Amino acid sequence: MKSPSHPRDRGIPEATVARLPLYLRALHGMAERGVATVSSEDLAVAAGVNSAKLRKDLSHLGSYGTRGVGYDVEYLVYQISRELGLTQDWAVAIVGVGNLGRALAGYGGFVSRGFRIAAVFDADPEVVGDDIAGLNVEHIDELEAVIERRGVSIVVLATPAAAAQEVCDRVVAAGVTSILNFAPVVLTVPDGVDVRKVDLSIELQILAFHEQRKAGGPLMAVDSQ
Amino acid sequence: MKSPSHPRDRGIPEATVARLPLYLRALHGMAERGVATVSSEDLAVAAGVNSAKLRKDLSHLGSYGTRGVGYDVEYLVYQISRELGLTQDWAVAIVGVGNLGRALAGYGGFVSRGFRIAAVFDADPEVVGDDIAGLNVEHIDELEAVIERRGVSIVVLATPAAAAQEVCDRVVAAGVTSILNFAPVVLTVPDGVDVRKVDLSIELQILAFHEQRKAGGPLMAVDSQ
DNA sequence: ATCCTTTTGTGAACCGATGCACAAAGTCAC
DNA sequence: GTGACTTTGTGCATCGGTTCACAAAAGGAT
Ligand SMILES: NC(=O)c1ccc[n+]([C@@H]2O[C@H](COP(=O)([O-])OP(=O)(O)OC[C@H]3O[C@@H](n4cnc5c(N)ncnc54)[C@H](O)[C@@H]3O)[C@@H](O)[C@H]2O)c1
Ligand SMILES: NC(=O)c1ccc[n+]([C@@H]2O[C@H](COP(=O)([O-])OP(=O)(O)OC[C@H]3O[C@@H](n4cnc5c(N)ncnc54)[C@H](O)[C@@H]3O)[C@@H](O)[C@H]2O)c1
Secondary structure, three states: OOOOOOOOOOOOOHHHHHHHHHHHHHHHHHHHOOOOEEOHHHHHHHHOOOHHHHHHHHHOOOOOEEOOOEEEHHHHHHHHHHHHOOOOOEEEEEEOOOHHHHHHHOOHHHHOOOEEEEEEEEOOOOOOOOEEOOEEEEEHHHHHHHHHHHOOOEEEEOOOHHHHHHHHHHHHHOOOOEEEEOOOOOOOOOOOOEEEEOOHHHHHHHHHHHHHHHHOOOOOOOOOO | OOOOOOOOOOOOOHHHHHHHHHHHHHHHHHHHOOOOEEOHHHHHHHHOOOHHHHHHHHHOOOOOEEOOOEEEHHHHHHHHHHHHOOOOOEEEEEEOOOHHHHHHHOOHHHHOOOEEEEEEEEOOOOOOOOEEOOEEEEEHHHHHHHHHHHOOOEEEEOOOHHHHHHHHHHHHHOOOOEEEEOOOOOOOOOOOOEEEEOOHHHHHHHHHHHHHHHHOOOOOOOOOO
16 A cells, blocks of 8 residues: 555654654644645644755655645654654653752643653652652652663753763663753763753853844844744 | 954854854863863863864864964853853843743853843733742733843743744844744744744654664664764 | 974865755546 | 646755864974
């Protein structure tokens, strides 16, 4: 029922992977509004990208569109979800239950995408044992045991910068190979471990750079997102 | 005292701009430890990048190194800060004082880089008037007036997705041209307005994709940060 | 003054990503 | 069935960014 050549090619470009969640979000919105099929043009607008880029991105997953018609919304949601690995659900642990860790633990937007907060850890005895968004805060000493017991495969680091590398080393030693880091440090990890970082301070600095340019000379190029 | 050709070229590559804050962070650490000069190799390691890339990045700002020696740490800190616009300080407003907005408002890492939280807004009458990290929560009706009065030039959006576009339109109308968006929506803005987005859910989905690959076939390429 | 060592700054090859533009493939009306 | 119309999938030119590799520059030793 599918063409024989490359039904699902290994090796999707990184830039494409980073956009798939965007398409997925737009598609979910459409599915909710009862839209059955969508053209690359309309979906591209909803996701804020160029339609040729969108088509090329989707072509890496397979030929799921119908010429003259567009893409079946439900079917595409399924294909993208499967490609991203969202058909299973992922046990996530958060380490560091401070300002940020609390906000993350209480956030509903993760669960709705198949990410289940399976554990939260902290080193502060004042915090350990507290109930955060329905979860008991575990002591950091339990890190390895709890990760193993609950099958945690993704760890979110929300500790102070000074503790991040040490915690990172421990979670890696415990077998975790996917880390989302909020601490403003460059983490050193062995090959095979993925680290993604979110640094709000860097984002503000980039905005400041462009803002300064706008204020300064009347020669500038802007926008992006 | 400087070469005549292009002492400070306009048009620094976007990829370079995104890394300058990283170099700055590493340099601050070195300055604190009393390091006076640093080679591109050492700084590159501290920032987690390739040294040729670092040198090319710095060369866009000017020729601030000394062959055979390296870069003067203090001087380079100053040059990068100036380029990024961090020699002035920036008034930032946060809109939406929920889980995330609170964490951001209380975060010290912004102030230390020249970003001053000048105002926080919310629509919920329960929250308006509260004291958050020493700031009085303003009603969203005051948005335009307060932005103008306090010279706010960067706005952080931490409202629910449904409210984000409307708030965005209002801050843009009030003259703001730099926005950091945490809401999971594609914002539409006029030319000349910079939007940067932070989407934690997307980061997790990208990690899940790679995690799935690792678990699946024994043919994979990983790491990055 | 000359040589040797170190390290910068950059030319050039390379690589991945973008976007145009169009043939191929499908739908729909009649 | 035929023809007009729509929209996908992709070849190709282009672009921005990365990395290699080295000549030029600086400093220190003798
Ligand atoms: N709050 C923000 O908006 C924000 C923004 C950008 C970056 N960050 C970064 O995120 C991280 C957390 O920020 P925060 O504001 O929540 O800080 P925080 O100080 O409020 O919380 C840190 C928590 O980590 C715990 N902790 C310390 N050492 C630990 C260890 N070894 N193991 C486990 N837990 C440990 C502390 O007990 C504390 O509860 C920091 O690195 C910060 O730079 C925060
Ligand atoms: N909490 C997280 O960890 C997290 C993670 C990723 C993304 N986000 C996104 O960040 C945003 C905020 O998340 P949150 O968890 O803080 O949500 P929240 O519901 O706790 O807070 C939202 C706040 O915005 C206020 N608000 C609503 N409409 C407003 C308006 N028109 N003007 C001003 N204020 C208004 C609400 O009163 C509330 O205080 C959401 O879009 C969410 O999807 C949050």
